[in-house]
Amino acid sequence: MAEARLDRVTKRFGATEAVADLSLTMADGEFLVLLGPTGAGKTTTLRLIAGLDLPDQGRILIGGMDVTALPPAARDVAVVFQQYSLYPHLSVYDNLAFPLRAPGRRMPPEAIRKRVTEIAEMLRIGHKLKNRSTELSGGEMQRVAIGRALVRAPNLFLMDEPLSSLDAKLREDLRLELKRIQRELGATIVYVTHDQVEAMTLADRIGILDRGRLVQLDAPRAVYQRPATIHAAQRLGSPQINLMPSGAPGLPAPPPGAVTAGVRPEDLVLNGAGVAAQVLAVEHLGAETVALLETGNLRLRALVDAHSPVAPGTPTQVAIRAGAPVWFDAAGALIGAEGA
Amino acid sequence: MAEIRLENLHKRFGEFTAVRESSFTIRNGEFFVMLGPSGCGKTTTLRMIAGLELPTSGRILLDGEDVTWKRGAERDIAFVFQLFALYPHMSVRRNISFPLRLAGLPRAEVRARTEAVARMLRIDHLLDRGVGGLAAGDRQRVALGRAIVRPSAKAFLMDEPLGALDAEFREVMTEELRLLHNRIGATTVYVTHDQVEAMAMADRICVMNHAEVLQIGSPSQIYDHPATRFVAGFIGAPAMNFLAAEGALSPGARTLAVGGTEVAIPETRGALAPGAAILGARPEHIRLSDTGTLRGQVFGVEYMGARQLVTVDTAAGRLRVRAPNTARVAEGETVGLDFVTARLSLFDAATDRALPCGPEAGGAHG
Numbered sequence: 193m194a195e196a197r198l199d200r201v202t203k204r205f206g207a208t209e210a211v212a213d214l215s216l217t218m219a220d221g222e223f224l225v226l227l228g229p230t231g232a233g234k235t236t237t238l239r240l241i242a243g244l245d246l247p248d249q250g251r252i253l254i255g256g257m258d259v260t261a262l263p264p265a266a267r268d269v270a271v272v273f274q275q276y277s278l279y280p281h282l283s284v285y286d287n288l289a290f291p292l293r294a295p296g297r298r299m300p301p302e303a304i305r306k307r308v309t310e311i312a313e314m315l316r317i318g319h320k321l322k323n324r325s326t327e328l329s330g331g332e333m334q335r336v337a338i339g340r341a342l343v344r345a346p347n348l349f350l351m352d353e354p355l356s357s358l359d360a361k362l363r364e365d366l367r368l369e370l371k372r373i374q375r376e377l378g379a380t381i382v383y384v385t386h387d388q389v390e391a392m393t394l395a396d397r398i399g400i401l402d403r404g405r406l407v408q409l410d411a412p413r414a415v416y417q418r419p420a421t422i423h424a425a426q427r428l429g430s431p432q433i434n435l436m437p438s439g440a441p442g443l444p445a446p447p448p449g450a451v452t453a454g455v456r457p458e459d460l461v462l463n464g465a466g467v468a469a470q471v472l473a474v475e476h477l478g479a480e481t482v483a484l485l486e487t488g489n490l491r492l493r494a495l496v497d498a499h500s501p502v503a504p505g506t507p508t509q510v511a512i513r514a515g516a517p518v519w520f521d522a523a524g525a526l527i528g529a530e531g532a
Numbered sequence: 533m534a535e536i537r538l539e540n541l542h543k544r545f546g547e548f549t550a551v552r553e554s555s556f557t558i559r560n561g562e563f564f565v566m567l568g569p570s571g572c573g574k575t576t577t578l579r580m581i582a583g584l585e586l587p588t589s590g591r592i593l594l595d596g597e598d599v600t601w602k603r604g605a606e607r608d609i610a611f612v613f614q615l616f617a618l619y620p621h622m623s624v625r626r627n628i629s630f631p632l633r634l635a636g637l638p639r640a641e642v643r644a645r646t647e648a649v650a651r652m653l654r655i656d657h658l659l660d661r662g663v664g665g666l667a668a669g670d671r672q673r674v675a676l677g678r679a680i681v682r683p684s685a686k687a688f689l690m691d692e693p694l695g696a697l698d699a700e701f702r703e704v705m706t707e708e709l710r711l712l713h714n715r716i717g718a719t720t721v722y723v724t725h726d727q728v729e730a731m732a733m734a735d736r737i738c739v740m741n742h743a744e745v746l747q748i749g750s751p752s753q754i755y756d757h758p759a760t761r762f763v764a765g766f767i768g769a770p771a772m773n774f775l776a777a778e779g780a781l782s783p784g785a786r787t788l789a790v791g792g793t794e795v796a797i798p799e800t801r802g803a804l805a806p807g808a809a810i811l812g813a814r815p816e817h818i819r820l821s822d823t824g825t826l827r828g829q830v831f832g833v834e835y836m837g838a839r840q841l842v843t844v845d846t847a848a849g850r851l852r853v854r855a856p857n858t859a860r861v862a863e864g865e866t867v868g869l870d871f872v873t874a875r876l877s878l879f880d881a882a883t884d885r886a887l888p889c890g891p892e893a894g895g896a897h898g
Contacts, residue, residue: 372831388699389836416837430703432700432703472711473710473711475707476752477728479854495838
């Protein structure tokens with residue numbers, strides 16, 4: 193495993209800057225997740241690291257070595273894509289062993305067997321090794337695809353939404369396993385997703401990308417609690433953070449320069465003291481309930497207990513938990529970012 | 533507006549039964565969601581209501597009138613497919629009014645209806661803009677407007693209309709659809725495989741699996757009192773934990789042997805042989821507790837913003853626990869678990885059906 197670094201990397205496609213002056217260091221053994229909507233530049237960043245695209249400017253370093261001009265094969269990275277691409281005519285075992293049998297490696301068959309079995313057990317496909325890859329379920333196929341990357345112990349793993357084609361339950365299981373395997377192997381992983389739950393649960397650090405630029409790079413808890421910009425604040429949290437003008441009723445006195453306040457839905461308290469509001473709609477999500485409120489011309493979402501007595505069309509009071517607001521200036525940047 | 537009644541509706545494709553003897557009533561003005569995994573028969577049911585598919589047997593009544601053999605066009609029902617496609621070269625106004633112009637309505641009426649729909653969706657200020665430059669949320673509102681502009685529809689039928697959207701916009705549109713429904717109150721039948729959408733929007737949810745209706749009820753009824761183990765596992769994320777009981781269950785018992793310890797359970801009138809009961813506990817109904825008698829080792833801790841998800845390996849299996857984001861717990865640590873007794877479910881392992889629980893079932897918070 194190795195540290196990797198992007199040094200002021202820019203990549204243009206025609207007139208669009210897909211990646212703009214991006215500098216980023218992935219620590220050895222780190223699970224780094226790049227999060228952003230479609231078009232944010234996350235997949236391009238991954239392809240630049242892999243060598244599948246070449247930057248217009250800047251350098252890429254892996255393990256301290258400048259690999260900017262090296263072809264993908266010479267970079268010793270393993271890539272897992274969203275669509276598992278297995279060899280359909282091969283067994284699970286042979287699919288997993290394939291990267292180890294590459295001509296240059298000269299790995300003895302016994303060592304290959306040991307490594308493949310070990311990884312297959314880790315991914316819980318040990319009992320499927322003799323199956324054809326076409327005889328597997330979607331989840332099993334994706335495990336094999338991940339396993340094929342893991343057998344190799346490369347410098348760096350690059351993963352592009354590897355779980356997004358799986359159903360929800362399977363995603364939950366694999367998420368946890370992937371994180372655990374990464375720790376056990378001490379692997380450095382750069383993982384691209386637009387799913388905020390994956391980002392929060394998997395990442396040691398999340399990099400928030402917005403139109404090719406890195407907006408924030410921090411631990412999930414830090415991004416959630418102290419988002420660097422309004423854009424970053426909106427990427428984490430479901431329902432989304434409430435945004436309101438800094439002078440809105442119910443808010444404490446804003447710091448100098450504050451234009452917008454952000455308050456997480458779980459930090460709104462209903463039916464006590466506070467500002468009068470109307471309940472527009474109530475979503476019972478099971479474990480919790482989301483109430484959509486209107487106060488003045490503001491619409492706010494509050495996350496309340498599953499069995500809270502809120503009903504659509506009724507009045508309520510809404511208060512903001514002390515210390516909850518984060519403040520943003522006119523440019524949408526966090527105020528007091530240093531004081532955290 | 534309309535009430536839709538299905539009587540013993542049955543649909544076979546060759547050997548395959550797509551919908552088995554379904555009977556239920558969709559009430560006038562309700563937002564009715566049909567939920568289930570792919571292949572469960574929900575879309576086939578919707579298509580039969582729309583008149584796009586004829587039943588093998590059974591009847592469909594629209595406001596009391598038998599429409600089983602009427603063509604789709606004669607049913608006054610609007611069918612909405614995925615919401616994303618707009619005509620890129622047309623203005624917002626022309627996109628929304630398209631179905632009306634196609635139907636050859638008089639210009640004044642086209643104009644009035646288009647503007648009324650745009651106002652309802654709060655996009656009236658965008659009417660004469662091209663759709664190219666619109667924000668994604670506004671584009672979806674235009675698509676929604678085009679879907680609902682059709683005059684005199686007695687009901688709206690929607691088949692996974694948000695399926696193609698990013699998670700973020702899906703959330704926005706879920707809320708938008710529900711608010712729209714609150715305003716116009718049209719009977720809506722909405723098909724999805726996404727339980728979050730169903731919970732967020734429905735007045736009532738109809739859960740289907742393998743061509744059969746398993747349960748119909750409000751989101752809270754279904755979440756709190758699932759009728760079968762399948763329903764319990766399908767609704768809610770992360771899914772309900774299922775723990776196999778070791779001991780027998782006798783009528784009126786207040787505890788059950790699980791994972792080498794006794795767990796307090798709601799009172800039940802059911803009785804089951806040893807090993808025949810399954811205890812169902814949602815992640816938010818298990819608590820980390822020093823005094824909990826079921827103990828286990830923490831396999832993983834996942835931070836999720838407002839909360840965290842703790843996965844614990846116990847003698848009763850791997851359990852997921854939803855904990856507040858303030859709880860301090862680390863991987864590898866041994867923890868005790870407590871259960872919120874009143875909220876537990878019990879299932880018969882042989883039939884997967886829920887056992888009727890406790891005197892408080894249904895009434896306490898309904």
